[in-house]
Amino acid sequence: MPHIHTLRVYYEDTDMAGIVYYANYLKFIERGRSEWVRGIGVDQNALRDETGIVFAVRRIEADYLAPARLDDVLTVETGLTGISGARFVMDQRVLRGAQVLFAARVVVVAMSLDGRPQRLPEAVRTLMAA
Template sequence: MTHRFTCRVYYEDTDLAGIVYHANYLKFIERARTEWVRELGVDQGRLKAEEGLVFVVRRIDAEYLRPAKFDDVLAVETEVAVLGGSRLELDQRVLRESERLFAARVTLVAVGEDGRPRRLPATLRERLAT
């Protein structure tokens, strides 16, 4: 299943040339992941408080394909590519209408309070697999 999150490019997102500063694509895809998990019914604050579990970014492979510009309306698409025991790989794309501007494979790992990988709870795995 593909989750879609829409956002607008604000002036603060751009550089001197009027295009989106490269690091801001990471902010866009982070917001999209947060909204995706929220729409799945996962409360990350509760997950941390009750299970001692948080997600950390382990790796991002990113491709910058075309520039986004001030006032563009962007869509961020998120799909699960790999669902492991404690690891989750997502494919995320940033589009302007149908034009692909940015693509990333993001590897997340569930970790406990000690910072070590922890197996995803079964109920969470079920939600992520939908």
């Protein structure tokens, strides 16, 4: 069951034609991932402060399928599709109603504050897998 995050398109999200600027979809799905992490009970600030581990996007494969426009209400769907020692993979979609506007597969890695790969703590893996 995917996590759902709802947002509205504001003027600042669009180009001169009133269409969502392509890079803003990445911001939308980042919000969706952040809300998913929060929703499963992981406090990213506490994770950083207590373990020195942060999350970073390593790879995104994205398909732009249809434009979103000023004042649209969008839904960001986020679902975990894989998890391993130091990374997890998520499929995300941005929808307007039932229409898929944007789809992405995102690979996120756990790393130390100095940029070295780190194994996901077992407690975090358990929350993600639940």
